[in-house]
Amino acid sequence: MTSQLEAGAQAPAAAAHRQRAARHRPPANGPAGRLKMRLLQAATVVGFLALWELFARTPTAAKADMPGALESLGRLGELLLTGKYWAALGSTTGSWAVALTASIVMGVPAGLAIGRSRKVFDSTKWSIDFLRTIPSVAFIPLALLLMGRTQAMVIVVAVIPAVWPLVIQAIYAGQQADPMLGRVARSFRLTLADRIRYVLAPDVLAFIWPGLRLATTAALLVTVSAELIGGSRGIGSEIMNAQIYNRSATLYAWVLTACFLGLLINAVLAVLQRKLLWWHPSLRGKQR
Known part of the structure; x- marks a missing residue:
């Protein structure tokens, strides 16, 4: 009995000690x-x-x-000093940026309109589920026949996989939108610009951002694939040329270029996410 009483008396002290240690412990x-x-x-x-x-x-x-990693990285260093490298990188980046912008402009308004109307959502649900399952590379031969080996062909093919994540997430944003926020904005007589900036954008952006991350990756992957298969100028065509002429180190150098470009884009998106969604609970905990 005495030992139990002593243990019960020591329990609050031990709990207080753990709390002090947790306060002084550096956060992860x-x-x-x-x-x-x-x-x-x-x-x-x-x-x-x-x-x-x-x-x-x-x-x-x-x-x-x-080739080994050292040989491939050395060849990449040599390519960095050539204008051909930067021209191909700029072409791929430009096609990706245009495709992603077009996907945002088309996908977000369409998804919000579908999500706000139950009838429109029910009538388009099956069509959206069917169309978004079609592999985007299947459209490359058709796009080649219609537009040839052009940058426009690459952009059109890259838009197809990028637009669907944005549409889906925008539909969720439209369905989950709180009508009370709109009433509060009207009661305070906010202007249209203020409603978009302070009410609509924060509410919608939290839903759309995951779709934007997926769309960014999909657009880049299909851009390089369309250049590789279709022969349009860019990283993909340089990979194909290196394979044709059996230049293994050059091929891996261009593959590393595509990898580094994807990492750079992901890093920029992470910074933008911290800037635009700083108020979100998932990010407020990381900033403490």
């Missing part, structure tokens, strides 16, 4: 936590490059004429 998402995460990410990249270099020295890779 603080400067030390972020530094640790960056070091782990860098170590992962270095480990991947080391495995790539080791595998390139095996007999299997030698038969396939697979």
Whole structure:
């Protein structure tokens, strides 16, 4: 009995000690936590490059004429000094940017209009579910026949997979919109610009942002694929040319270029997300 009483008396003290330790413990998402995460990410990249270099020295890779990581990165450094490299990178980036912008302009208003009307949603649900399951690369031969090996062909094909995530998320935004916010805005006699900036945009952006992340990745993937299959100028056509002329190191250098471009775009989106959605609970917890 005495030991139980002593344990009960010591329990509040132990709980208070744990609380003090938790207050003084550095947060996982603080400067030390972020530094640790960056070091782990860098170590992962270095480990991947080391495995790539080791595998390139095996007999299997030698038969396939697979270059190592050092050789591919060295060839990438050589390409960085040429105007041809930046012209191809600019062409791919331009096609991707135009396709993504067109997808936003078309997909977001259409999705909001569908989500606001129950009848329109019921009448279009089956068509949307059917059309968005069609692989976008299946449209490349048709686009080649209609538009030829042009940048317009690449843009049109890249819009197809990018528009559907935006439409779907905009539909959810239209369905989940709180009508009370509109009434409050009207009661305060806000202007149309203020309603869009302070009421509609924050409410809609939280739903649309995941669709934008998916649309960004899909547009970039299909842009490179359309250039590779269709032969339009860009990273994809350079990959195809390197494969045709059996320039393995050049091929992997262009593949790394596409990877780095995707990482750069994702980093920019992450920064924009912290700036535009700073008020969201999921981000407020990370900023403490």
